[in-house]
Amino acid sequence: MLDLADLPSCTKCALSEHRQRVVIGSGPERSSLMVLGEAPGRSEDEGGAPFIGRSGRLLFELIGNELGRRRDECFVTNVVKCRPPANRTPRPREIAMCRPWLDEQLRRCEPAVVLALGNTAAKSLFGFDEGISVTHGRVVQLGGAKGVATYHPAAALRGGPSVVEVMRGDLRIVRELLGAR
Numbered sequence: 001m002l003d004l005a006d007l008p009s010c011t012k013c014a015l016s017e018h019r020q021r022v023v024i025g026s027g028p029e030r031s032s033l034m035v036l037g038e039a040p041g042r043s044e045d046e047g048g049a050p051f052i053g054r055s056g057r058l059l060f061e062l063i064g065n066e067l068g069r070r071r072d073e074c075f076v077t078n079v080v081k082c083r084p085p086a087n088r089t090p091r092p093r094e095i096a097m098c099r100p101w102l103d104e105q106l107r108r109c110e111p112a113v114v115l116a117l118g119n120t121a122a123k124s125l126f127g128f129d130e131g132i133s134v135t136h137g138r139v140v141q142l143g144g145a146k147g148v149a150t151y152h153p154a155a156a157l158r159g160g161p162s163v164v165e166v167m168r169g170d171l172r173i174v175r176e177l178l179g180a181r
């Protein structure tokens with residue numbers, strides 16, 4: 001079994017060569033809601049925690065509004081734990097190398113719902129072939145958990161109120177799933 005204590009020294013892929021910090025995750029190890037992003041950005045690489053930049057502020061404002069949850073009540077992590085150079089999309093091999101860490105986090109978290117943010121998270125965890133404009137709001141079974149995908153908050157920062165409204169609708173689906181348990 002993997003020991004998450006070994007994650008800060010992981011060198012399984014080349015992303016480890018460029019990072020300042022491994023961004024493991026934040027929040028309680030066990031939570032009914034796991035929030036899954038793509039990869040750390042600059043702020044996260046410097047600060048060592050996920051979603052502490054601009055997109056994170058929007059994300060947790062929406063989660064607070066729609067789910068009534070604070071950031072510290074969700075387990076938050078990313079598909080890959082090290083920042084890709086220039087914030088490029090993580091490569092399939094990097095995602096695959098990092099997957100056992102995510103699987104171990106899922107095992108410990110035992111979430112009722114996993115909220116995947118954006119295409120990288122939704123495609124890699126839920127196996128979606130289509131893009132997020134088609135797959136957002138879809139509910140999938142993921143072991144004992146339900147999975148729901150929505151837009152990445154960075155897309156909402158670029159796309160404006162219409163994307164935020166779609167995210168709010170997807171979060172209301174998450175709220176129902178959490179309430180129904």
Ligand code: URA
Nearest residue numbers: 037038039040050051
């Ligand atoms: N974008 C992500 O996908 N994850 C973070 O932690 C920050 C920005």
